[in-house]
Every structure is written in structure tokens, then in C-alpha cells.
Amino acid sequence: MSPSALPYRPHNHDACVAQALTEARTICQQHNARLTPTRERVLELIWQSHKPLGAYDVLAVLAADGHNAAPPTVYRALDFLQQHGLVHRIASLNAFVGCTHPGKNHQGLFLICRCCGNVLELTAPGVSDAVKNAAADEAFQPDNMTIEVSGTCPGCASDTAHD
Amino acid sequence: MSPSALPYRPHNHDACVAQALTEARTICQQHNARLTPTRERVLELIWQSHKPLGAYDVLAVLAADGHNAAPPTVYRALDFLQQHGLVHRIASLNAFVGCTHPGKNHQGLFLICRCCGNVLELTAPGVSDAVKNAAADEAFQPDNMTIEVSGTCPGCASDTAHD
DNA sequence: TTGCTAATGTTATAATATTGCAAATTCCAC
DNA sequence: GTGGAATTTGCAATATTATAACATTAGCAA
Ligand SMILES: [Zn+2]
Ligand SMILES: [Zn+2]
Ligand SMILES: [Zn+2]
Ligand SMILES: [Zn+2]
Numbered sequence: 462m463s464p465s466a467l468p469y470r471p472h473n474h475d476a477c478v479a480q481a482l483t484e485a486r487t488i489c490q491q492h493n494a495r496l497t498p499t500r501e502r503v504l505e506l507i508w509q510s511h512k513p514l515g516a517y518d519v520l521a522v523l524a525a526d527g528h529n530a531a532p533p534t535v536y537r538a539l540d541f542l543q544q545h546g547l548v549h550r551i552a553s554l555n556a557f558v559g560c561t562h563p564g565k566n567h568q569g570l571f572l573i574c575r576c577c578g579n580v581l582e583l584t585a586p587g588v589s590d591a592v593k594n595a596a597a598d599e600a601f602q603p604d605n606m607t608i609e610v611s612g613t614c615p616g617c618a619s620d621t622a623h624d
Numbered sequence: 625m626s627p628s629a630l631p632y633r634p635h636n637h638d639a640c641v642a643q644a645l646t647e648a649r650t651i652c653q654q655h656n657a658r659l660t661p662t663r664e665r666v667l668e669l670i671w672q673s674h675k676p677l678g679a680y681d682v683l684a685v686l687a688a689d690g691h692n693a694a695p696p697t698v699y700r701a702l703d704f705l706q707q708h709g710l711v712h713r714i715a716s717l718n719a720f721v722g723c724t725h726p727g728k729n730h731q732g733l734f735l736i737c738r739c740c741g742n743v744l745e746l747t748a749p750g751v752s753d754a755v756k757n758a759a760a761d762e763a764f765q766p767d768n769m770t771i772e773v774s775g776t777c778p779g780c781a782s783d784t785a786h787d
Numbered sequence: 788t789t790g791c792t793a794a795t796g797t798t799a800t801a802a803t804a805t806t807g808c809a810a811a812t813t814c815c816a817c
Numbered sequence: 818g819t820g821g822a823a824t825t826t827g828c829a830a831t832a833t834t835a836t837a838a839c840a841t842t843a844g845c846a847a
Contacts, residue, residue, distance in 0.1 A: 552715040553770050555834060572764045583758055591754040592773060595746055600778035601735045607716050609770040610755060615763035694828060
């Protein structure tokens with residue numbers, strides 16, 4: 462199994478978070494963008510697991526933090542993070558997940574487990590090429606793709622196998 | 625250009641609608657499902673163009689019809705129509721569009737024009753195979769795919785070409 | 788300092804979707 | 818046809834997700 466399959470097996474998730482935050486700082490510096498405390502905190506929360514988090518979930522944690530935030534605070538932070546390629550929005554869930562390939566130019570494909578909720582982001586150039594070809598056949602100029610797959614991850618499949 | 629590229633060029637759209645309704649009746653009969661007046665009317669409204677329609681847009685037209693409907697009426701009708709493969713929900717737009725391949729077993733790929741709003745549904749087996757392969761490489765069992773591409777359709781591209 | 792821009796706070800509201808229960812309709816066996 | 822089950826609809830309330838509009842503050846440079 463490829464090492465990218467991280468969410469599906471035990472791993473040192475604190476290291477995931479730490480790395481994501483470090484990379485985010487670097488990327489924001491390169492972009493001359495300010496990773497303010499609120500933005501950084503939101504990113505950290507999004508990374509608290511490999512399960513997508515809703516904007517209002519983020520909001521609730523901020524509130525618990527003592528940060529008296531309103532929805533726009535969260536949505537603005539999320540917009541910023543998306544803009545800089547640090548998080549992705551999962552359209553089929555109205556939720557957000559940390560990008561596992563930040564800084565790299567990539568088209569994500571998301572494998573969403575219905576059972577455990579974890580999301581694995583793949584780069585899948587083969588898929589985006591196939592989509593581009595299909596679009597080109599219709600003379601359509603793509604500019605953004607949403608590719609999301611719901612199903613069962615290997616962990617959950619083996620859990621339920623011995624029923 | 626393939627004949628499926630219908631929304632992007634002038635065509636007898638009344639014929640589109642009529643055919644969609646006829647096929648819907650047939651399919652519901654085959655499924656032993658009841659295409660009630662409300663459901664049929666909602667399907668007709670969804671088909672009023674090749675642009676996806678929001679649930680509340682449908683609701684507004686029903687209201688104008690004199691039908692005193694509440695949101696659940698519309699969402700239930702849309703659920704029914706989705707269940708029977710007569711409409712698709714476009715996750716990136718929170719809106720619904722008529723299925724152009726009803727009755728056929730297919731995985732849709734949607735080309736969404738940002739400019740005119742029209743959506744072309746493709747079957748694109750190449751794409752779904754590529755997605756299935758990518759999923760299989762991670763031992764993931766897909767069960768539903770969302771593949772949506774935003775961009776510029778050929779009509780809109782040629783309109784803006786001579787700027 | 789002053790003035791500019793980006794970022795945040797705040798309030799309100801818009802837009803999308805669901806729950807739960809009661810009433811009506813339709814279906815089907817008898 | 819009639820009774821009873823199952824499906825469909827009506828309806829009120831509410832949940833969830835997202836944005837608009839405007840005031841305030843922080844960061845930064847001339
Ligand atoms: Zn992790
Ligand atoms: Zn990514
Ligand atoms: Zn048409
Ligand atoms: Zn379809």
C-alpha cells in the first residue's frame with residue numbers, strides 16, 4: 462500500500478499536524494500572505510483528524526477556546542486557507558479537510574469512507590487527464606474539477622468482513 | 625461534435641422536455657413507482673432548461689402555480705426523482721439537473737459552464753474506470769462518485785473570443 | 788504622525804435542508 | 818365494495834450552511 466494511505470492506518474498524527482503547520486508557514490511566507498493566529502488555529506483544527514470538519518464545527522471549537530467568533534471569521538479563514546492551497550472543501554459533505562500535498566500543483570481526488578469518515582486525498586494524474594480528455598472532446602475548457610468518491614476504506618472493509 | 629452536446633447549441637428544447645417526461649413515465653412504470661402529479665411537475669420544472677435548478681427555485685414556481693408547497697414537498701420529490709435516476713444533484717451548485725441518460729446504468733460527469741450556467745452530462749466510462757483504478761490502488765471500494773467540472777463551454781468561449 | 792490596506796468584529800440575514808407528526812390518498816387482499 | 822396497511826402529502830418548526838454590510842482594529846510604510 463502506498464504511504465499516502467495514511468489516514469487508514471495508525472500513525473503519529475501529531476506529526477501530521479506539525480508538518481502541515483510548518484509547511485503552511487513556509488507557503489504563506491512564499492506567497493507573502495499572513496498566517497494570522499486565527500487562520501493558523503483554524504488550520505490546526507481542520508487537521509485535528511483526517512475527517513473533514515464543517516465550518517460550524519470549527520466555530521464551536523473556537524468558541525470553546527474562548528474566542529468569541531462569528532461565522533464570517535471561520536469562513537474567511539477557510540477561504541484564505543483554500544486560496545493558498547492549504548485546505549480543500551469537500552463539496553459532497555460541505556466540509557473541509559487539510560491538503561496533503563500543499564505547495565505542489567495538483568488536482569485532488571478524494572476517497573471518502575462512509576463508515577469511518579476519513580478522507581484520503583490522491584493526486585491521480587490519470588484521472589484528471591481522463592477528465593480533461595472527456596472535456597476536450599466536447600470543446601469544453603475546464604478550470605476546476607471536483608472529484609469525490611464515497612465508499613468503504615480498507616480498514617472498514619476488513620472490520621466488517623467477519624460479520 | 626457529439627450529439628450529446630445539446631445544451632450548447634440551439635435545439636428544440638420542448639422536445640427535450642417531452643422526451644424526458646415520456647421516459648420518466650416508462651421508467652417509473654418499470655420500477656413500480658408512482659410518478660405523482662407533484663413529482664412529474666417537479667421533473668418538468670427541473671427540465672425547463674439545461675441549467676441546474678435549486679430546490680427553492682422549484683418551490684417558488686410551485687408557489688406561483690398556486691400549489692401551496694413547503695420545502696419537504698420539493699425535497700421529497702427530488703429524492704424520489706434521484707432514486708429513480710431521473711435527476712442528478714450537482715453538489716458543487718446545490719442544484720438539480722435532469723438526467724440525460726435515464727434508465728441507462730451510467731456514471732455521470734458534469735461539465736458546468738460558469739458563463740451560461742448550462743450543464744452537459746457525459747457518460748465518460750474512461751473517467752470512471754480511471755477513478756475505479758485509483759481507488760482500487762488504495763484498496764478502496766467506491767460506491768458513489770461525484771465528478772463535476774467547472775469551466776467554459778464552447779459557446780461561451782467563442783462569444784468572448786472576439787473581445 | 789498620518790494615511791493606506793488588510794484583517795477582524797459584529798449583527799443580521801440568506802440559502803439550503805431536515806425532523807416529526809398528522810392527515811389524506813392509494814393500494815390490495817378480502 | 819370495504820377495511821386496513823402502506824405510501825404519499827401537508828404542515829410547522831427547526832437545523833445547517835453561508836453571505837452581506839458595515840464598523841473597528843492591526844500592520845505597515847511614507
Ligand atoms: Zn494523520
Ligand atoms: Zn490537495
Ligand atoms: Zn434541451
Ligand atoms: Zn445521468
